Amino acid sequence: ATVIAAWAQPVTELFRRLGFDDAEARRRARLGLAATRGLLLDLLTTGDRELLDDAADLFADLITAPRPGGTATHP
Template sequence: MGGKVGDRRAQLVDAAVDYVAAYGIGDLSLRGLGAAIGVSHRMLIHYFGSKEQLLVEIVRTSEQRQRDLLSRLRREPGVSPIDAARLLWRQLTDPQLANQERLFFEIYGQALRGRPEAVPVLDNLVTDWLEPLVAAEVAAGADPATARNRARLGLATVRGLLLDLLATGDRDGVDAAMEEFLRLYYGSE
């Protein structure tokens, strides 16, 4: 039962992502991680070949978790753009996901620096999220060109306010700014 190698690997990488979300990916060491998740650094090398490959898997899995959030967005069929925006906002700012969001920004920063395991995330960082937002805009009647602009703007605003929230912790202030945005975005038409 479940003794397969892949299972063990998957279990390790999952624990590793949790650890990294909590303690950061920057100064991760195999020994520290191993001690935290109950395995020797020797085993991490054994299962993943090298630290770099382990990091690749960590980044990929962390990305996958973000994508799971996204899929919840995408799966709502007839959701209006404003509801999509609110939903996105509420999900991203769930305190339980704070660590995951911090990790997002940390990986982003390292990707900008060219850290090889992190760089690939830059490709999908914007486009992946744009797609469902554009779809919601178009469904709501915007023409495709402005739909793209509006979606891009909405995504950027959400992320900028998330950055604010993580820095200041001022949930009320940031929520108020978000409401102001929604008013501008949907209220004036």
């Protein structure tokens, strides 16, 4: 749990700077950390860096996009 806690606050702050409110920033930070761990596990098991780089790029676009009708800014 300490590894997650160490990253949760800075990642949450990143989402706040992108314009998300506190609750949404925390949700996206948790999802981002979990997805990143999954992508890293996939890389370790498959070794397919090109495929994982593409998936990580797509995920970054999706997780930073504002919610429909939302006010968050997109980088």
